[in-house]
Amino acid sequence: MRGPSIAHIVLVIAVLATVPLLTTSNVVLNFFTVALLIALVGQGWNVLGGYGGQYSFGHAAFFGTGAYVSAILQMRYGVNAWIAFALGLAGGALVGAAIGALTFRSGLKGSYFALVTLAFAEVLRILASVAPITGAGVGILITLDLRPQAFQFQSRAPFYWIILALVAASLVIVRLIERSRFGAWLVAVRENEDAAQAVGVDTARVKLAAMTISAAITAAGGGFYVQYFLFIDSGIAYGPWISIEALLAPIVGGIGTVFGPLIGALVVKTLGELTKLIAGDAPGLDLVIYGGVLVLIVAFAPYGIAGLLADLRVRFARLRSSVPERAHG
Amino acid sequence: MLSPVILVPAILNGLLTGAVYGLIALGLTLIYGVLHIINFAHGALLTAAMFAAFFAHRWLGLDPYLAAIVLTPLFFVLGYCLQRFVIGPAARGEDRNILLVTLGLAVVIENMLLYAFGADTRTLNLDYAFNVVDLGIAFVLIAFTIVVLGGMGSVTGALVGGLFIGVVESLCGLYLGESLGQIGIFVMFILVLLFRPRGLLGERA
Numbered sequence: 247m248r249g250p251s252i253a254h255i256v257l258v259i260a261v262l263a264t265v266p267l268l269t270t271s272n273v274v275l276n277f278f279t280v281a282l283l284i285a286l287v288g289q290g291w292n293v294l295g296g297y298g299g300q301y302s303f304g305h306a307a308f309f310g311t312g313a314y315v316s317a318i319l320q321m322r323y324g325v326n327a328w329i330a331f332a333l334g335l336a337g338g339a340l341v342g343a344a345i346g347a348l349t350f351r352s353g354l355k356g357s358y359f360a361l362v363t364l365a366f367a368e369v370l371r372i373l374a375s376v377a378p379i380t381g382a383g384v385g386i387l388i389t390l391d392l393r394p395q396a397f398q399f400q401s402r403a404p405f406y407w408i409i410l411a412l413v414a415a416s417l418v419i420v421r422l423i424e425r426s427r428f429g430a431w432l433v434a435v436r437e438n439e440d441a442a443q444a445v446g447v448d449t450a451r452v453k454l455a456a457m458t459i460s461a462a463i464t465a466a467g468g469g470f471y472v473q474y475f476l477f478i479d480s481g482i483a484y485g486p487w488i489s490i491e492a493l494l495a496p497i498v499g500g501i502g503t504v505f506g507p508l509i510g511a512l513v514v515k516t517l518g519e520l521t522k523l524i525a526g527d528a529p530g531l532d533l534v535i536y537g538g539v540l541v542l543i544v545a546f547a548p549y550g551i552a553g554l555l556a557d558l559r560v561r562f563a564r565l566r567s568s569v570p571e572r573a574h575g
Numbered sequence: 576m577l578s579p580v581i582l583v584p585a586i587l588n589g590l591l592t593g594a595v596y597g598l599i600a601l602g603l604t605l606i607y608g609v610l611h612i613i614n615f616a617h618g619a620l621l622t623a624a625m626f627a628a629f630f631a632h633r634w635l636g637l638d639p640y641l642a643a644i645v646l647t648p649l650f651f652v653l654g655y656c657l658q659r660f661v662i663g664p665a666a667r668g669e670d671r672n673i674l675l676v677t678l679g680l681a682v683v684i685e686n687m688l689l690y691a692f693g694a695d696t697r698t699l700n701l702d703y704a705f706n707v708v709d710l711g712i713a714f715v716l717i718a719f720t721i722v723v724l725g726g727m728g729s730v731t732g733a734l735v736g737g738l739f740i741g742v743v744e745s746l747c748g749l750y751l752g753e754s755l756g757q758i759g760i761f762v763m764f765i766l767v768l769l770f771r772p773r774g775l776l777g778e779r780a
Contacts, residue, residue, distance in 0.1 A: 301671055303678070352769045357613040357674050361719055362768050365761045368716060372758045490682060497675065530689035537682030544675050545665035 250504050255421060258505070259414045266403035275402040279474065281515040282409045283467055287488065288495030288507030289416040290464030295493060296502035297420075297429060298456040299436030300355070304363030305464050305492040307345065307370050310483030312338040312465025313472045317386045318379060327397035331469040338465020339458050346457035350450045355439070364489065371484030385479025388472060397473045405474055412470065413508065416463050421504050423459070432456055436502075464492060487533075494536055498543050500552025509551050514539065585749045586742055593741020600721035600733040608728030612662070613670075615677035618715035619684035624650055626688055681715070717757070720764035 265278050287309055295301050316334030319325035325333070345366050354362055374380040392398045399405055423429040431452045434442035443449050472478050482488075491514075496502075499510025517539065518532040525531050547554050603617050624646055631642035661680065666672035721740050725732020740760055748756030 299671075301674065348765075348769055354768060356670050358768055360674055361613075361716070361723075362765055365716055365720075365764045365768075369758060369761045369765070372755065372761070376752070376754050490678070493675075528690055530686035533686040534683050534690065537679040537686065540679035540682070541661065541665055541676050544672050544679070548672070 250421065252418065252421065255414065255417045255504070258508070259410060259417070262410055263407065266406050272402055275406055277515065277519060279402065279406050279409055281511045282406075282413050282508075283470060283474070284491050284495050284515060285508040285511035286409065286413050286416055286470070287464050287467035287492045288499075288511055289413070289420060290460045290462070290467065291492040292460075292496040292501065292503075292507050293420060293423065293463065294453075294456045294460035296496050296506065297423065297432045297436065298453055300453060300457070301360045301493065302363040302460075302489070303360040303486075303493070304345075304365070304367035304489055305460075306367040306484045306486065306489040307363065308338040308342050308461035308464040309468040309471070309488045309492070310367070310370060310374065310478075310480075311341045312468030313478045313483045314374065314380055314386075314468075315465075316469040317388060317472045317478050320388060321386055322379065326395070327473065328395070331397060331466075331473065334469040334472075335462055335465045338468065339462035342461020342465075343454065343458045346454045346461075350453045350457070364486070367484050367486070367489060371480050374480035374484055380480065383479070385477060385482075388476040390476065398476075409470055409474075412466055416466075417504055417508070419459070419463070424504060428452065428455065433502075490533075490536065494540055496550070498539060498550055500550030503550070503552040506550055506552050513551060581749070585745045589742035589745030590738055591741070592744065593738035595737075596717060596721055596741050597734040597737020600718045600725070600737050601730060603718045604722045604725065604728055604730065604733040607722065608730075610658075612673050613677070613719075615674060615715060616657070616680040616684060617718055619681040619688075620650065620654070621714065622688060623684055626692065716764065717760055720760050720767070723764065724767050 262278075262282075266275060269275065287305065290308065291302060291305050312334040314334075315337035316327070316330040319330035319333055320327055345363065349359060349362055376382055380386065390398070392400050394404070423432070431442065431447045431449075434445075434447055435449050435452055439449055468483065471482075494514055495510035496507040497510065498514055499508065500506030514536060517535055521532045521535050543550060549556070599617070599621060603614065606612050606614050606617070627646050627649070628639045628642045631637040631646070632639060637645075657680065662673060662676050665676045717740065721733055721736040724740065725734075725736035740763070743759045743763060744756045747759030751758070
């Protein structure tokens with residue numbers, strides 16, 4: 247199956263870019279901003295999990311590092327917010343590379359890889375909940391400074407366009423990976439690691455590179471979170487919730503596809519909002535829906551919504567090509 | 576160094592918690608040994624069982640040890656139904672799918688309990704009681720640490736590993752402070768997986 251072209255990406259981003267022009271409702275803009283944030287975090291997971299087949303249960307490690315590095319540099323060292331954001335991204339990538347180097351060198355895969363990434367995230371969460379530099383149990387509040395050079399804005403629209411630009415960049419990166427030699431190696435590792443190794447692919451290095459890119463994209467989400475909500479604590483940064491959102495979006499949308507995480511994030515967030523509308527703001531209920539959706543998708547649509555759409559297209563094409571034959575016969 | 580007056584009770588306390596951990600890990604290692612399933616929902620089912628025992632005591636006045644006699648077969652049936660009607664058909668025998676399906680189940684069960692009973696911790700007032708019902712995904716990790724430590728599928732490994740981890744947690748809490756107690760467990764988990772993936776008592780990987 248051939249992936250989408252750059253033109254498709256431009257079209258989708260252009261359509262999404264009109265949202266702030268169509269509505270001034272903060273509720274709607276907030277919904278789309280959070281959905282795009284999850285799409286970005288999920289796209290990070292998708293690089294490693296979707297294309298590389300390495301299912302991480304601990305992407306919170308990268309999200310949280312991106313968030314904390316950015317927040318700490320701003321509040322403790324007075325670094326400019328944009329530079330802090332970039333360094334947060336780099337910090338996340340570094341943590342990804344470190345965890346990747348350790349786990350892949352020991353040959354951990356499958357369930358073991360999932361569990362060990364979760365353990366890393368939990369270690370970071372506990373450390374962040376006691377270390378003074380992360381604000382321990384209190385967390386870090388970013389001082390209000392509503393100027394563009396401080397990465398803060400009067401209205402929500404600029405935030406929305408920034409997260410959209412980040413998502414656009416992640417889509418282009420994943421599309422480039424998909425068509426590159428590196429992408430082919432990555433898929434080879436997913437399909438059959440031993441065979442890939444046998445034909446000369448340096449599987450450990452390919453996985454390490456994928457993990458680093460994956461971590462960087464997810465860390466960008468963490469950095470954006472801090473600017474948008476102006477607050478971070480250990481539970482938000484390194485808690486299991488973000489690890490679950492990170493894998494839920496691409497799995498629901500379509501694992502190993504360019505648009506999967508974006509589709510998945512929009513669908514999952516819509517479901518979450520609908521649950522809140524129907525059942526009120528009850529704690530835990532939206533997560534019950536998420537868990538249920540995860541089970542249903544694995545059971546009935548292992549290639550996610552993108553897979554279902556591709557399936558429909560094939561069936562439709564077959565239907566169209568068979569109609570004239572019948573007319574002649 | 577701390578004096579034995581503090582150290583010995585800490586170790587005893589660790590052994591007590593460790594025995595409970597060992598029992599939980601025993602369940603997990605059994606599933607792995609027989610079905611080769613990594614059951615992520617193990618901790619969530621444990622939480623469900625704890626709530627069941629709690630309400631059996633609150634409403635029926637049933638002592639938790641008596642409740643166990645009723646609850647064990649009940650959860651046997653629940654486990655059978657989950658495997659037969661949810662995990663089996665949904666995962667189609669693929670490792671990654673099993674992991675995702677049981678993760679989904681864990682999220683559903685835990686948050687249903689949260690929704691139904693709220694986030695307050697609950698204590699049982701019995702003359703021998705010491706436990707508080709407050710768990711989460713992190714608890715699965717403790718059980719997995721023990722299972723991995725003792726060697727996947729090894730029954731003795733699970734029991735010995737449980738006691739060991741209980742003591743590690745207790746001592747880490749003593750030396751590093753209460754909130755850092757669990758960090759010792761996770762660090763140990765990572766180290767064992769990185770350097771001795773077959774477990775310390777290593778029977779089979």
